[in-house]
Amino acid sequence: MQEVILLQVSILVKMGFYFKLCFLLFFCMFSKFEAAPSGCKLQEYTANGVLQGGDIIIGGVFPLHDTIDVSNLSFASEPDNRMCDDRFNIRTYRWMQGMIFAINEINNDPALLPNITLGYAIYDTCYNIPAAIKDTFALISGQQKFTPNYQCQLNSSLSAVIGASTSTISIAMASILGIYNFPQISYFSSIPVLSNKEEFPSFFRTMPSDMFQSKVFVLLVKHFGWKWVGILADDVDYGIQAAQIFRKEVESLGVCIAFSEMIPIVKSREKYLQVVDVIRMSSARVIVAFSCDTNIVPLLEEVVRQNITNRTWLASEGWSTSGPLFIIKKEHTKYWTGTMGLTLPLCDIEGLQEFLFQTNPTKAVHDMFIAELWEEVFNCLWSPVVEEKNKLQPNMSQEICTGLEDMRAANHSYTDDSNFRVSCNVNNAVYAVAYALHDLQACENGKGPFENGTCASIHDFEPWQLLHYMKKVRFIDQSGNERYFDKNGDVSAVYDIINWQVTADGVINFVKVGRYDARAAPGHQLTIREKDLIWNTGELEVPHSVCSKNCKPGTRKRVQQGQPICCFDCIPCAEGEISNGTECFQCPEDYWSNINKDQCVPKEVEFLSFYEPLGSILTFFSILGVTTSAAVILIFIKFMNTPIVRANNYELSFLLLFSLMLCFLTSFAFIGQPSVEFCVLRQIGFGISFTLCLSCILVKTVVVVLAFKMTTPNQNVLKHFQPIHHRLVVTATMLIQICICVGFLFSLPIAVQKNTKAAVGKIILECSKGSEHAFFGNLGYIGFLSVLGFVLAFLARKLPNNFNEAKFITFSLFIFFAVWVSFLPAYFSIKGKYLVAIEIFAILSSSFGLLVCIFFPKCYVLLLRPELNTKRGLMDRAHLTAKSTSKT
Numbered sequence: 002m003q004e005v006i007l008l009q010v011s012i013l014v015k016m017g018f019y020f021k022l023c024f025l026l027f028f029c030m031f032s033k034f035e036a037a038p039s040g041c042k043l044q045e046y047t048a049n050g051v052l053q054g055g056d057i058i059i060g061g062v063f064p065l066h067d068t069i070d071v072s073n074l075s076f077a078s079e080p081d082n083r084m085c086d087d088r089f090n091i092r093t094y095r096w097m098q099g100m101i102f103a104i105n106e107i108n109n110d111p112a113l114l115p116n117i118t119l120g121y122a123i124y125d126t127c128y129n130i131p132a133a134i135k136d137t138f139a140l141i142s143g144q145q146k147f148t149p150n151y152q153c154q155l156n157s158s159l160s161a162v163i164g165a166s167t168s169t170i171s172i173a174m175a176s177i178l179g180i181y182n183f184p185q186i187s188y189f190s191s192i193p194v195l196s197n198k199e200e201f202p203s204f205f206r207t208m209p210s211d212m213f214q215s216k217v218f219v220l221l222v223k224h225f226g227w228k229w230v231g232i233l234a235d236d237v238d239y240g241i242q243a244a245q246i247f248r249k250e251v252e253s254l255g256v257c258i259a260f261s262e263m264i265p266i267v268k269s270r271e272k273y274l275q276v277v278d279v280i281r282m283s284s285a286r287v288i289v290a291f292s293c294d295t296n297i298v299p300l301l302e303e304v305v306r307q308n309i310t311n312r313t314w315l316a317s318e319g320w321s322t323s324g325p326l327f328i329i330k331k332e333h334t335k336y337w338t339g340t341m342g343l344t345l346p347l348c349d350i351e352g353l354q355e356f357l358f359q360t361n362p363t364k365a366v367h368d369m370f371i372a373e374l375w376e377e378v379f380n381c382l383w384s385p386v387v388e389e390k391n392k393l394q395p396n397m398s399q400e401i402c403t404g405l406e407d408m409r410a411a412n413h414s415y416t417d418d419s420n421f422r423v424s425c426n427v428n429n430a431v432y433a434v435a436y437a438l439h440d441l442q443a444c445e446n447g448k449g450p451f452e453n454g455t456c457a458s459i460h461d462f463e464p465w466q467l468l469h470y471m472k473k474v475r476f477i478d479q480s481g482n483e484r485y486f487d488k489n490g491d492v493s494a495v496y497d498i499i500n501w502q503v504t505a506d507g508v509i510n511f512v513k514v515g516r517y518d519a520r521a522a523p524g525h526q527l528t529i530r531e532k533d534l535i536w537n538t539g540e541l542e543v544p545h546s547v548c549s550k551n552c553k554p555g556t557r558k559r560v561q562q563g564q565p566i567c568c569f570d571c572i573p574c575a576e577g578e579i580s581n582g583t584e585c586f587q588c589p590e591d592y593w594s595n596i597n598k599d600q601c602v603p604k605e606v607e608f609l610s611f612y613e614p615l616g617s618i619l620t621f622f623s624i625l626g627v628t629t630s631a632a633v634i635l636i637f638i639k640f641m642n643t644p645i646v647r648a649n650n651y652e653l654s655f656l657l658l659f660s661l662m663l664c665f666l667t668s669f670a671f672i673g674q675p676s677v678e679f680c681v682l683r684q685i686g687f688g689i690s691f692t693l694c695l696s697c698i699l700v701k702t703v704v705v706v707l708a709f710k711m712t713t714p715n716q717n718v719l720k721h722f723q724p725i726h727h728r729l730v731v732t733a734t735m736l737i738q739i740c741i742c743v744g745f746l747f748s749l750p751i752a753v754q755k756n757t758k759a760a761v762g763k764i765i766l767e768c769s770k771g772s773e774h775a776f777f778g779n780l781g782y783i784g785f786l787s788v789l790g791f792v793l794a795f796l797a798r799k800l801p802n803n804f805n806e807a808k809f810i811t812f813s814l815f816i817f818f819a820v821w822v823s824f825l826p827a828y829f830s831i832k833g834k835y836l837v838a839i840e841i842f843a844i845l846s847s848s849f850g851l852l853v854c855i856f857f858p859k860c861y862v863l864l865l866r867p868e869l870n871t872k873r874g875l876m877d878r879a880h881l882t883a884k885s886t887s888k889t
Contacts, residue, residue, distance in 0.1 A: 050139070051097070051368050055120025056460065059104060059434055060140035062164035062174070063097045065090055065370055067295055068129040085127035089373040090295070091415050092323065092423075093166065095357065096188065097123055097370075099424035100163055102356045103431035113439055117459060122159075125370070126170055128295055133170040137162070137177050160467055161186060161434045163427065167293060168192035168239035175201040182465035186433055188426035191318070192239045193246070196489035203468055205490040207426040207433070208318075208345070209519075211239070211291075213494035215246040217343055217517045218289050218315055220527045221498075222251055227546040228567050229259050231283055233276070233290040233300070236263035243291040243317070257548060257567030259285035264296050273303045281309050286546035289315040294323035305333050311537055313544050316342035321499060322420055322511060334509055339536040339544075340501040344511070347497065348425035348480040354418045362404045372402075378413045379406045419511070422497075429478055433486075437470040494519040502535045552582040554599030574598045576761055591755070593762040604757065604764040608674050609834040609841075616672050619841045626665030626848055633856050634658045640863045644872045650704060653727060657697040658856070663690035664848040668841045680751045680768035687844065688738050688779030694851060695786040696734035698810055700727045702793040705807045734786065741782055745775035759832035767837075776840075780821070787817055809854050816850030 067086035104119045124136035140159055161184040165171045171190035178185045179202050187195070187206040191214060195204050222230060232248065234240030240263070248258055260279050265272045277300065280288065290297060297320050314337065321342025362371045376382055381402040414420060444456035450469055451457065457466035475485040486492060498515035515529040536544050552558055552571035557580050561568045574585035579594045579601055588594055588601035595602045610616045637654060640646050646654070667686035670679050704727075749769075756765040794810040824843040831839055862869050 049369060050122055050124035050136070051101075051370065052122050053101075053104075053120045053367065055108075055118040057117060057158060057160045057438065058120045058122055058140075059100075059160055059431065060162035060164075061097065061100050061121060061123040062126050062133060062136050062162065062166075062170075063093045063100075063123065064128045064166050064170075064295070065093055065097065065125040066127045068127050068132075084129050084132055085125065089370070089377055091374060091377055091413075092294070092420075094370060094374055095415055095420075096166075096423055096427050098357060098360065099350070099353060099421075099427040100431055102350075102353050103428045105356075106352070107431070107435045113435055114442065117438070117442065119435070126165055128167065128170075130170055130173045133165055133174055134177065137174050141177075141181060141183070158461070159183065160438060160464070161471070163188065163430045163434075165190060167237070168195065169237045171195060171204070171206075172201075172238065175204045179203045182463070182468055184434065184437070184464065184468050184471045186430040186471075188430050189319075189423055190239075192242055194238065194242065196491055198489060201490075203464075205430075205433070205471060205486050207429045207484075207492055209494035209496070210491050211243040212246060213517070213519055214291075214317060214343055214496070215243050215250060217496055217498075217527065218247055219250040219254070220517070221315065221341065221529075222256055222287070222289075223254055224527065224529060225543050227287045228256050229285045229287070229546045229548040230256060231259045231280065231285040231288040232261040233264055233288060233292065233297070234261070235292045235296050236266055239293075239319075240264065240291045247289060247291075255566070257565035259283045259548065264290075264292050264300055266296060268299055270299075270303075273300050276300060277303045277307055277309065280304065280312070281307060284548060286311060286544050287313045287315065289317075290320070291317045293319035298323075301336075305336055310336055311544075312336075313537060313546070314340040316340055318343045318345060318496070322422060334503045334507060337501050337509065338503050339534075339540075341514075341534075342499050342501070342511075343496045343517075344499050345422040345426060345497070346495055346516075347419070347422060348428075348478065348482075350421055350424065350428055350479055353421060353424065353428075354416055357416045358408050360408055362402075374415070375402050375404070375406070378408070378411050378415055381406075425478075425480075429484055432476060432478065433471065433474050433484065434467075436476040437467055437474045440470045440474065441467060498529065500534055552580070554582055555580060555594075555597045556582065557585045558583055590757050591764060604762060606766060607760065607763045607833050608766045609672050609837045610674075611672055615834070615838055619668065619838060619845070620672060622845050622849075623665050623668040623841075626845060626852065627662050630658050630662040630665060630852060633852070633860060634662075636860055636863055640870070643863065643870050645859055645862055645870045650701060650724075650727075652724060653697050653701050653704075654856075656731070657694060657701070658852075660690055660693035660697060661848055661852050664694060664844060666690075668844050671837050671841045671844075675753045675766045675768055677751060677753060680753060681746065683768065684745070684751070684775040684779060685742050687776065688742050688783070689735065691779075691783045691847075692735055692738035692786065693731065694848075695783060695790060696731045698814070698851070698855070699734070699786060699790040699793070700730050702790050702807060702810050703730075705794075705810075738779065738782055741778050742775060745778055749774050751775070756832075763833065765833045784821070787814055790814055791818065809858060813851045813854035816854065817847045820847040820850065 067088040067090070069084050069086050100123065101121065104121050107113055108118055122140055124132075124139060126133040126136060140162055162174070162178060163186055165174055165187060166189040168190040169192075171185070171187045172192070172195065175185055175195065179200075182203055185204050187204070187208060189208050190206055191208050191211040193210050193212045195201055195206065196210055230251065232244050234244035244261060248261065252258065260283050262276045262279055264276065321340075321344050360371065360374070362368075362375055365371050372383060379400075379402060381400040383402045408416060438459065441457055441462060442459040444450075446456050447454045449456035451466065457463070472486065472490075475483060478484050484492065494517070496517040497513050498517065499511040500514045502510050502512050504510045512533060512535075514531075514533045515527065517527050519526060531543075534541070534543075536542065548565065548568040549558075549561075549570070552569075556571040556573050558569040559572050560566050561570060571582075574580050574594065577588050577594055578585040579588060579598050580586065581599075591604055592601035593604045594600070609619075611620055634655065637646050637651060637658070641651060663686065667683070667690050670682045670686055673679070752769045753766060754769045756767055757763075759765050791811065791814040794807045794814060796807075820843050824839060827839045828836065
């Protein structure tokens with residue numbers, strides 16, 4: 002049986018129109034005759050619509066009613082195959098009237114399609130695919146009662162179909178119409194997949210693709226600096242794909258998606274509550290909604306019930322101009338003030354508003370939907386309905402529709418010419434078909450586009466022949482804009498950007514605040530007049546939508562674990578780093594971060610200054626040491642001829658006191674801002690002054706030892722160690738130190754360097770490593786001299802008390818050792834100016850140790866005990882010691 006049917010169908014394609022009809026009638030009789038025994042039958046369907054005959058029919062589908070909830074159908078009885086709800090959509094009915102108006106205008110234009118009358122067949126899709134599929138087959142078959150796959154239209158032929166509105170329904174229709182090569186021109190379907198000519202070869206649209214709509218939303222988010230955005234989308238291909246495109250593009254700009262929720266197509270309060278709960282809990286203040294008015298209205302009503310305010314809504318073109326249709330109460334406008342939406346540009350369709358004013362049920366008897374329009378516009382009921390309702394509710398009073406009401410006096414959105422946006426798309430779609438038919442009619446045989454230069458007949462053409470002209474059609478619309486389809490069947494994307502603002506009488510008004518034109522040069526496609534914008538609750542300031550507030554300068558972002566990159570904590574930058582609130586950057590070597598860590602400032606230059614307390618104290622003790630040494634010199638000069646001064650080799654004593662004055666003066670070279678000259682002076686002055694000091698002490702010690710340890714009866718060694726020898730020893734030790742200093746200066750040149758690593762946030766001015774090596778070279782030689790002097794003095798420590806020079810030298814050198822040994826660990830653990838202070842302290846303390854231990858006892862005798870400053874006083878202890886020895 003299947004092989005027979007396929008054979009008959011193939012014959013139908015190749016035969017003429019009348020023979021097709023005859024064969025169809027014969028086949029139907031034969032099928033019924035043959036099918037009876039096997040139980041096969043052909044199902045008939047019914048689709049009611051608004052029909053007007055003509056030479057050529059243009060089909061149209063519009064969602065005039067909502068769809069019913071089929072989730073609870075029990076199928077205990079046959080369901081209504083239309084699946085249409087009672088809720089009538091005035092907005093889409095106006096679109097339908099726009100199509101009728103355009104066809105009437107074309108029929109009245111003798112130049113466009115002369116001698117051809119266009120008719121129409123318009124059906125209601127009820128926003129569901131099954132109804133749209135039935136409408137499609139009704140259009141193809143040409144009958145309200147039809148059998149799928151059979152064309153039974155005798156007096157006219159279907160040329161093209163205008164529709165559908167939603168992308169999902171357009172996809173379903175395009176899959177069928179594409180098989181038969183019927184041109185389909187959608188006025189409101191924007192899903193990008195419909196641009197795929199491999200899947201939908203006969204699909205066109207006067208509505209821009211969602212690729213552009215999503216791009217405009219991305220540009221708006223970027224323009225206003227929003228970083229935390231929520232997404233709502235219809236749970237169909239249109240919403241899913243638009244949301245995916247938007248999300249991909251906006252995330253590439255560093256914007257984060259706070260939530261992405263699907264709006265159910267089948268009404269579900271449970272799902273609405275779930276979505277609204279997500280909106281309420283989210284900190285996102287900007288929500289992008291890809292939806293149509295039918296689907297989003299229940300969700301927005303739930304938003305109002307839960308009193309969720311302080312949100313900025315970005316509305317897709319599917320519901321951006323639907324506000325007055327569902328926002329009924331004036332007190333609800335506070336929820337939607339500031340909404341921004343994309344709309345199709347307004348166009349001037351001359352005569353359309355007047356055509357809508359003339360709508361009347363007494364004139365349009367063929368329009369099965371006009372009665373519902375009348376009830377909605379004038380809030381009345383037709384008398385049969387009133388009688389039926391009065392039986393159910395006797396106390397209810399309802400006005401009765403008469404059909405004589407004046408549409409002009411209604412002041413309803415149905416006739417508002419400021420909302421003629423989608424109607425412009427419908428108008429352009431009808432005219433595109435008309436101009437394609439005009440080109441087909443104007444074809445000259447021999448110059449035609451088909452085989453052998455033939456043309457198609459305007460009275461009998463195949464749909465694929467009209468499809469050829471649709472791809473090339475170009476015309477100027479009523480607004481003066483050129484219209485054409487690109488290779489994908491799309492038109493250039495142009496959007497108006499509107500802002501929902503409340504008027505003085507409390508109604509929503511759509512104010513145009515910008516425009517997007519894909520034909521403009523990059524960077525100039527989007528224009529926004531921010532001064533005309535009104536935001537939530539009437540505010541003029543752009544709302545903020547961020548997961549985390551921007552970090553202040555001096556801190557950086559640290560992404561919260563498990564959260565998008567827009568959710569972060571602000572943590573301070575490390576020392577020496579600054580930030581602009583995003584990342585921390587290391588300051589240059591000579592710079593440091595300020596207190597707020599938002600600016601690099603020059604590092605503090607550190608050195609031991611004369612003016613700071615520590616420098617002043619050390620300066621004071623240096624001066625004290627110099628003056629004390631000078632005072633001792635004066636005392637020794639005054640008592641130069643006394644026994645105690647003469648007995649202490651006053652030449653060496655004066656030289657020692659002079660060297661101590663140099664030691665005290667050397668400390669001044671360590672205070673103040675370092676320079677190359679002072680660095681050299683530090684090391685040479687330190688080395689020479691202490692070498693001179695210790696060489697004098699060494700000679701004095703040797704003299705004492707020789708005088709008391711190496712003197713035997715009749716032999717005096719001192720006569721071989723004369724003052725000239727003292728001077729030679731001192732000079733020799735000094736020359737060795739000078740050679741050490743000069744050697745270091747030539748091998749390791751001294752310079753001033755900036756040490757940026759020793760102290761945090763500071764530049765320490767210090768002498769270079771060459772100076773440090775020279776310092777320790779000098780210190781090593783000085784240490785050798787002090788050890789040698791200490792050993793000799795220690796051996797002579799038990800000299801007579803009245804002349805205990807060796808004992809004093811031992812104490813002084815012991816102090817010298819203690820100071821410099823304790824200096825070493827301090828030197829390697831302290832940096833900066835305190836290191837210099839430690840050096841000065843070591844110099845001063847060791848110098849004071851030598852001065853006090855060696856000279857203060859003598860000054861004590863000279864000033865306070867003059868009776869001991871005699872030759873006898875100096876010799877008593879020696880005499881007693883000798884006498885005791887002789888007795889023994």
